[in-house]
Amino acid sequence: MSADSATKKVRPFKVDRDAVAWHGRYEPYDLAKEFLIAFVVVCILVAGLAILFGSPDDTPVTVKSWSNNDAVGFATTAATELDGTSGTATYGPPYNLNGTTAGKLGPLNPAKWLGVHHPIDTANDYVLGPLSTLANQPQVQAAVDEYKSATADQQATWTAAYEKAVADAKLTDGKLVVPSGDYGPVATIIAAETAMARSGALDGALLSSRQFYGTDYTKPLLFIADGDYFANLGSAQHLSGDQWGMMNETGQYPGQAWLWLYTLWYQVGPIGSSDNADIMVFSIMIGLTALLALVPFIPGLRSVPRWTRIYRLIWREHYKEVEKGGGSGSPPQQTAGEAKTPVTV
Amino acid sequence: MPTVALVLGTLFGSLINLNHPGNYIHWGFIQMSYGNLLVIVLMIVVFCAAILIPFKSHKGGER
Amino acid sequence: MTIVDPKTERPDQADLDKAAGRPEDADQWTAKIRNTAVEALPPQKLLPDRQPAYVASWIYVFGVTTIAALIVVIGTGFVLSIFGPNWWHVSSTGLFVNSLHLWSVEIFMFAMVIHLWGKFFMAAWRGKRKATWITGVVSFLVSVGAAFTGYLSQQNFDSQWISTQAKDGINSTGAGALFNVTNFGQMIMWHIVLLPLVVVALVGLHVLMVRLRGVVTPFPAKNETPGEAAAAAATSGAEVQA
Numbered sequence: 001m002s003a004d005s006a007t008k009k010v011r012p013f014k015v016d017r018d019a020v021a022w023h024g025r026y027e028p029y030d031l032a033k034e035f036l037i038a039f040v041v042v043c044i045l046v047a048g049l050a051i052l053f054g055s056p057d058d059t060p061v062t063v064k065s066w067s068n069n070d071a072v073g074f075a076t077t078a079a080t081e082l083d084g085t086s087g088t089a090t091y092g093p094p095y096n097l098n099g100t101t102a103g104k105l106g107p108l109n110p111a112k113w114l115g116v117h118h119p120i121d122t123a124n125d126y127v128l129g130p131l132s133t134l135a136n137q138p139q140v141q142a143a144v145d146e147y148k149s150a151t152a153d154q155q156a157t158w159t160a161a162y163e164k165a166v167a168d169a170k171l172t173d174g175k176l177v178v179p180s181g182d183y184g185p186v187a188t189i190i191a192a193e194t195a196m197a198r199s200g201a202l203d204g205a206l207l208s209s210r211q212f213y214g215t216d217y218t219k220p221l222l223f224i225a226d227g228d229y230f231a232n233l234g235s236a237q238h239l240s241g242d243q244w245g246m247m248n249e250t251g252q253y254p255g256q257a258w259l260w261l262y263t264l265w266y267q268v269g270p271i272g273s274s275d276n277a278d279i280m281v282f283s284i285m286i287g288l289t290a291l292l293a294l295v296p297f298i299p300g301l302r303s304v305p306r307w308t309r310i311y312r313l314i315w316r317e318h319y320k321e322v323e324k325g326g327g328s329g330s331p332p333q334q335t336a337g338e339a340k341t342p343v344t345v
Numbered sequence: 346m347p348t349v350a351l352v353l354g355t356l357f358g359s360l361i362n363l364n365h366p367g368n369y370i371h372w373g374f375i376q377m378s379y380g381n382l383l384v385i386v387l388m389i390v391v392f393c394a395a396i397l398i399p400f401k402s403h404k405g406g407e408r
Numbered sequence: 409m410t411i412v413d414p415k416t417e418r419p420d421q422a423d424l425d426k427a428a429g430r431p432e433d434a435d436q437w438t439a440k441i442r443n444t445a446v447e448a449l450p451p452q453k454l455l456p457d458r459q460p461a462y463v464a465s466w467i468y469v470f471g472v473t474t475i476a477a478l479i480v481v482i483g484t485g486f487v488l489s490i491f492g493p494n495w496w497h498v499s500s501t502g503l504f505v506n507s508l509h510l511w512s513v514e515i516f517m518f519a520m521v522i523h524l525w526g527k528f529f530m531a532a533w534r535g536k537r538k539a540t541w542i543t544g545v546v547s548f549l550v551s552v553g554a555a556f557t558g559y560l561s562q563q564n565f566d567s568q569w570i571s572t573q574a575k576d577g578i579n580s581t582g583a584g585a586l587f588n589v590t591n592f593g594q595m596i597m598w599h600i601v602l603l604p605l606v607v608v609a610l611v612g613l614h615v616l617m618v619r620l621r622g623v624v625t626p627f628p629a630k631n632e633t634p635g636e637a638a639a640a641a642a643t644s645g646a647e648v649q650a
Contacts, residue, residue, distance in 0.1 A: 019624055054503065215594075
């Protein structure tokens with residue numbers, strides 16, 4: 001494969017891009033044995049770490065556990081799902097078309113490009129629908145019907161009043177009781193919703209609402225994530241976005257240290273607190289990832305290895321040999337039989 | 346006793362329980378769990394060791 | 409008198425010549441594929457038993473260590489698949505296998521990052537090895553994705569948290585319409601079917617490229633100027649990998 005320099009154009013040699021082929025000495029190197037040793041070492045390490053530390057398995061939150069641990073918090077969130085002011089209700093695509101929390105990148109709003117693929121109507125899906133499945137509860141059905149037949153303005157008035165009062169609500173004999181006020185049917189609805197949640201029936205209703213064999217937990221997860229209870233559990237374990245949470249794991253386990261650069265940008269004030277934080281950070285990471293992949297093509301960046309001279313340490317034996325001998329080119333070639341003491345790896 | 350601990354550790358998940366709330370170091374704007382810090386420090390140590398420790402080219406070479 | 413067992417007798421050259429390599433068959437697709445493959449990667453290149461003398465540093469073991477760890481990841485994942493996603497929550501043996509799976513992933517990422525650092529400081533893309541570098545970076549990214557879908561498949565508080573947080577980042581790109589991190593069924597299929605296949609394919613390609621080009625040569629020594637080295641190589645008919 002020798003280059004015919006008379007007819008072929010020879011590119012100038014660029015030390016950070018090109019390499020001279022090796023015509024020097026070869027040493028025996030048993031790749032198969034090296035692999036087996038690496039495999040055994042890895043197995044021993046992995047078994048040792050598993051025996052020593054195990055793995056975390058924190059119990060998942062359910063609507064039942066949430067409403068039993070924080071009934072008032074649950075009721076507050078349920079009210080916002082009913083009146084369409086919750087995080088999920090106002091999320092926008094891919095869940096609904098009510099505004100967007102997803103942010104823009106200049107004039108671009110990629111969040112909207114593919115539209116609504118996982119439709120969630122929080123009032124019906126989380127509150128009115130599940131309550132309608134309750135049997136032998138005429139007052140609840142009447143409250144639901146009254147709410148549904150009211151005007152949007154009337155509904156908003158009731159729920160706004162309720163949301164002001166629910167912070168002072170109390171659980172009395174297992175029932176949610178709010179200070180008296182004019183909430184229309186909303187107090188009955190939310191009290192019934194809370195009771196349904198505390199019994200565990202709401203978890204079941206949310207999952208089986210579309211099909212028996214569901215594996216899609218989007219609805220219950222988004223409902224749970226709308227509440228402060230879940231958010232507080234997360235930040236107690238340092239898992240929140242502004243706590244470098246993306247890198248962390250529950251308990252004292254090491255997490256995903258390789259996500260350090262992704263989560264770093266969320267800690268940078270102007271980016272982290274922006275409404276457009278998510279798309280901004282994503283774009284930065286796409287750019288940096290492209291840089292990493294394309295290092296071989298980028299002058300300057302691809303010279304960093306030569307400038308930092310760590311290669312002089314890695315190949316120090318090679319340089320000792322070449323620089324002792326003097327002159328250019330690779331060390332003198334040896335025939336196969338003349339190889340120095342073989343490497344048995 | 347150590348054998349029992351080993352067997353129990355294997356059966357019930359772990360010898361050392363890491364399911365307590367984590368400890369975090371705060372260093373300027375960096376906040377990191379001790380678990381992650383240990384992993385990162387170990388990576389740097391192992392990288393330096395890999396470069397600095399001689400790779401002996403003789404029969405039955407050191408491992 | 410020795411009896412030759414026809415079942416174990418190796419085909420002799422005459423038999424091989426009947427099956428392949430005739431000049432009149434050279435235009436066949438099969439012949440072309442075989443000839444291209446064997447020319448690019450003859451057995452001695454595919455599985456060499458010698459390496460250039462400069463391949464003598466512990467930094468060179470981290471590529472194979474990454475692959476070894478990947479095999480343990482896949483093996484432990486295989487065992488978890490036998491009993492299904494619920495097993496490790498209800499069985500102490502299952503929990504132990506899950507722990508093996510988690511720590512093999514930590515070792516896998518640990519070794520891969522050190523391998524990446526080593527290859528960067530060796531500028532291992534030099535000499536027509538850019539594609540090797542790129543497949544390596546892409547393997548890293550897909551591996552991060554595979555780990556991510558694994559965390560999402562845990563069916564515990566951690567996966568609840570990660571899915572409800574990550575959905576915001578992914579939804580901001582529009583991809584959330586198609587890649588729904590709160591859909592356990594979808595995430596576990598990406599984790600155990602799609603992404604492992606992609607990782608294995610990329611790693612396989614990456615290793616073949618390393619065998620194709622060989623391990624990158626060192627930077628020119630102090631007493632070698634690159635121009636001289638290139639010229640010396642050119643006049644001796646040696647190959648400059650530029």
